[in-house]
Amino acid sequence: MLPQEIIRCKRDGHPLQTAEIAEFVAGVTDGRVGEAQIAAFAMAVFLRGMDEAETVALTLAMRDSGEVLDWSDVPGPVVDKHSTGGVGDNVSLMLAPILAACGAFVPMISGRGLGHTGGTLDKLESIPGYAVTPDRDTLRRAVREAGCAIVGPSARLAPADGRIYAVRDTTATVESIPLIIASILSKKLASGVGTLVLDVKTGSGAFMAAADDARVLMRSLVEAAQGAGLRCSALLTGMDEPLASDAGNALEVANAIRFLTGRGRDARLEAVTLALATEALCAGGLAPTMSAAETMARAALDDGRAAEHFARMVSLLGGPADLLEHPDRFLPAAPIVRPVSLDRAGALAAVDTRALGLAVVELGGGRTRPGDPVDFAVGLSALAPLGARLDAGEPLCFVHARSVDAADRAAARIRAAMMLRDEGVASPAVIERFG
Secondary structure, X not given: OOHHHHHHHHHOXXXXXXXXXXXXXXXXXXXXXXXXXXXXXXXXXXXXXXXXHHHHHHHHHHHOOOOOXXXXXXXXXXXEEEEOXXXXXXXXXXXXXXXXXXXXXXXXXXXXXXXXXXXXXXXXXXXXXXXXXXXXHHHHHHHHHHOXXXXXXXXXXXXXXXXXXXXXXXXXXXXXXXXXXXXXHHHHHHOOOOEEEEEEEEOOOOOOOOHHHHHHHHHHHHHHXXXXXXXXXXXXXXXXXXXXXXXXXXXXXXXXHHHHHOOOOOHHHHHHHHHHHHXXXXXXXXXXXXXXXXXXXXXXXHOOHHHXXXXXXXXXXXXXXXXXXXXXXXXXXXXXXXXXXOOOOEEEEEEOHHHHHHHXXXXXXXXXXXXXXXXXXXXXXXXXXXXXXXXOXXXXXXXXXXXXXXXXXXXXXXXXXXXXXXXXXXXXXXXXXXX
């Protein structure tokens, strides 16, 4: 099967056969298919789309392009979660240990920041010594002993995805839903999970801001995952404001530690975290009903077991064993901390969440190009939630920066992104469920 004929078939709007897709992906993996052909294939898929059978075939072929982890030796269900990304979304840091405390095993493959959205791996790298790319034995030990390990993808997992994504990123084909689905699910399937919960964001800080577009992605992801043999369901959640009250790598880790230890929990963050935990525990067979699953998750959080699993994971992956007791001793802090306020009173009625994410990036907390270094200390804290009533001069948030100039630039962007009116209404955390 010549690559150009497979491309021609899709270019002309015809469905591809499973064998054709498998052959093309095999060529991507071993180098027989060049970058120009990958680009042409990606554009053909972007313009012509794929039906569910094609999408599943592409997902499975990309999964099988490398190693597939086997967790048949662990005494419990293997579950994972994927989020389409947002601002102040540190859910994984709490969700994985909650699930582990309830008897699940969670080899969570996570990613770095993309555009205005934060990345779980960048957050974890703010913890001194934490290995985001451990060797296989260390990963297996962490999953077995802590019940969870939040790490980055190994080069051995779904290597075809790496080649295809690199080309998509430079050919304006990132937004193709079949390619998005195959990229996400191939890595999850290669990590050996049997149950997957999806957190699909919509709103001003989401990758897909329009709710209808996010619903299409959510349903397509669930249907493809189920077609590929995964137990899968999804939540559509709101990103019209940051999920946590902190945005920035070390600041979000500190926020997660407060959450796990009970020293402070943002209401919307708690709602999304527990809703995803409920989905995973029920789908994984650890709870008979949604109500029982929520009770189980909340108990694991409130009695400290989730915090213990998080601390064990950090230690097993090279981080400090006493991080939860002394986060300020280990997490980096910015030298400049400045309040940002407006000169009039009112209720916070609207937030351009994407602009807040870009403010963090401009402070150095994200990347404008792949490979850019990240400043783990900078970001925003104590972000006011939608609907909050503020007096004149009361902080909208605090900026953590390396210099006064950087703080001033971020403050200007934040003031432009937050709108006060006479009234404001809190945004919904969980909008709907599918699957």
